[in-house]
Amino acid sequence: MLELAILGLLHESPMHGYELRKQLATKLGAIRAAISYGSLYPTLRRLQSAGWITDAPDAAEATPPAEIPPLTSRRGRVVYAITAEGKERFGELLAQTGPETFDDPGFGIHFAFFARTDSDTRLRILEGRRRRIEERREGLRDVLARAAERLDAYTLELQRHGLDACEREVRWLEELIANERSGRPPATETTPRPPTDRSGRDE
Amino acid sequence: MLELAILGLLHESPMHGYELRKQLATKLGAIRAAISYGSLYPTLRRLQSAGWITDAPDAAEATPPAEIPPLTSRRGRVVYAITAEGKERFGELLAQTGPETFDDPGFGIHFAFFARTDSDTRLRILEGRRRRIEERREGLRDVLARAAERLDAYTLELQRHGLDACEREVRWLEELIANERSGRPPATETTPRPPTDRSGRDE
DNA sequence: TTCGTCATGTAATGGGTTACATGATTAC
DNA sequence: GTAATCATGTAACCCATTACATGACGAA
Numbered sequence: 001m002l003e004l005a006i007l008g009l010l011h012e013s014p015m016h017g018y019e020l021r022k023q024l025a026t027k028l029g030a031i032r033a034a035i036s037y038g039s040l041y042p043t044l045r046r047l048q049s050a051g052w053i054t055d056a057p058d059a060a061e062a063t064p065p066a067e068i069p070p071l072t073s074r075r076g077r078v079v080y081a082i083t084a085e086g087k088e089r090f091g092e093l094l095a096q097t098g099p100e101t102f103d104d105p106g107f108g109i110h111f112a113f114f115a116r117t118d119s120d121t122r123l124r125i126l127e128g129r130r131r132r133i134e135e136r137r138e139g140l141r142d143v144l145a146r147a148a149e150r151l152d153a154y155t156l157e158l159q160r161h162g163l164d165a166c167e168r169e170v171r172w173l174e175e176l177i178a179n180e181r182s183g184r185p186p187a188t189e190t191t192p193r194p195p196t197d198r199s200g201r202d203e
Numbered sequence: 204m205l206e207l208a209i210l211g212l213l214h215e216s217p218m219h220g221y222e223l224r225k226q227l228a229t230k231l232g233a234i235r236a237a238i239s240y241g242s243l244y245p246t247l248r249r250l251q252s253a254g255w256i257t258d259a260p261d262a263a264e265a266t267p268p269a270e271i272p273p274l275t276s277r278r279g280r281v282v283y284a285i286t287a288e289g290k291e292r293f294g295e296l297l298a299q300t301g302p303e304t305f306d307d308p309g310f311g312i313h314f315a316f317f318a319r320t321d322s323d324t325r326l327r328i329l330e331g332r333r334r335r336i337e338e339r340r341e342g343l344r345d346v347l348a349r350a351a352e353r354l355d356a357y358t359l360e361l362q363r364h365g366l367d368a369c370e371r372e373v374r375w376l377e378e379l380i381a382n383e384r385s386g387r388p389p390a391t392e393t394t395p396r397p398p399t400d401r402s403g404r405d406e
Numbered sequence: 407t408t409c410g411t412c413a414t415g416t417a418a419t420g421g422g423t424t425a426c427a428t429g430a431t432t433a434c
Numbered sequence: 435g436t437a438a439t440c441a442t443g444t445a446a447c448c449c450a451t452t453a454c455a456t457g458a459c460g461a462a
Contacts, residue, residue, distance in 0.1 A: 018413050025353075029339075029414075036452075037415075038415085038451060038452070039449075043450095054262045078413090105306070111360075114357035146443085154316075155230060155318070157389045158311065164231070165371075168367075197411075221440060221441050238423095244420075280440090
C-alpha cells in the first residue's frame, strides 16, 4: 500500500514526489518494482487533502542546513512533510493487518517499517505471516501428494519450487520471531542503533 | 492473467466456472491465491463473446461417457469448451512475454502451461525471466553495498532475504535452462510422458 | 543546442477484489 | 428442515498502470 509507504518515508524526512519515488524504490526494492508517477502524485494529493501530509511551499527550512548540498530550489518542487495526524494514521496502518494472502505485498511493506513498530505488533505480524505461509505450504504439499499424477511435469516443478520457497520463508520467520522474543534486533547490526530520530519518536 | 489460465485449463477439458476456479487454485496454487468469481464469470463472458470459448448448453456430451460419475446435470451449470480460435489465441498468449517485472505473476502462469509450448519458447521465457531476476539481484546487491548505512536493520534484513530469494531463483532457472537445452523434461518424472492428450496436440 | 535527468501532473484503462444476491442439491 | 457445498452472477470499488503532456536545469 502506497499510503503506508509514503507516510513512512515522510516520517523520516520531508521530501518531494520525485525523490520519494526513488527512496521507495530502494526501501521496497525487495518487494516490488518502482511505483509509477501516475499513482504517486494523485496519492500525494489525497494524503494532503486528508491532512496527513502538508505541502511546504519550498525546501530551505525543510532539511537540516548541513549535509545536503545547496538544494537549489528548482521549478515547482513541492516538498511534502508528514503532519501529527499523519503520524497517527501511519501508526494505525502499521499496526493493522488486512486479510493478506501469501502473495500480498502488505507484509513486506509492514516489515520494511518495523523499526517504527513496537515488539508486540512485530510479533503479531510475523506470526500472522507465518501462519499464512504455513497454510500455503500445506496446500502445496497436499497437491504434490494427492494430485501429482494429474499435473504435468512443469506444473509440478512450479509447485515444488513454491513449496521450497514456503519452507525457507517459514524458517526465516521462525528466526525473526525467536530474535524478537529474545529482544534482540534482527541481525548483523554493527551500530548500537540509538534513536537518532529527531524529535518525539512516536506521535 | 486470467485469460491465459482459463484458456489453458479449458484446453485440457471442458468445464464449468466453479470447477474452473478449483482447478485454477491447484494449478496456480504456487503463484497466487484463488481468483474470485467476480473476476471469473465476467471474464468467461468476455472470452465467449470473443469466440475463444463456447457455451455448451449442458454437460453430457462434453465429457467422455466413462470415468466421471453420473454428472447429474444440475441447475444452470454452464459448461465451457475452448474453440479452435481459442486454441490459437492461447498459443499467442503463451508465446508472448509482456514487460514483466520480477513481481509479475505472468512468468508463473506461463511456466504452468509450459507443457503446451515448444522448447524454443520455453527457453526464451526462462532466459528472459533470468535476466530480470539477475537485474533485481544486482539492484539489491547495490543497495546492500552502498546504501546499507542509511537503512535500518529490518529494511536491510528484508533486502537480504530478497537477495537470497533472487539467488535461489537464478540457480533454479539455470537448472531448468540446462535441462531444456539438453532436451530433458524438467525433473523427477517417472512416467515417460507420452502425449496422452486427446486429439491434435497443437491447434 | 541538444541530451539526460529532474520534476510534476492528467486521462484513460486495466485487472482485479469485496460484498451482495440468488438458488439448487446433498448429507445429516 | 437445516446446514454445507455447489453454482452463477452483478455492482461498486480499488489500487494501480500506461501513455501522454509539460517544462526546468545542467552538462557536453
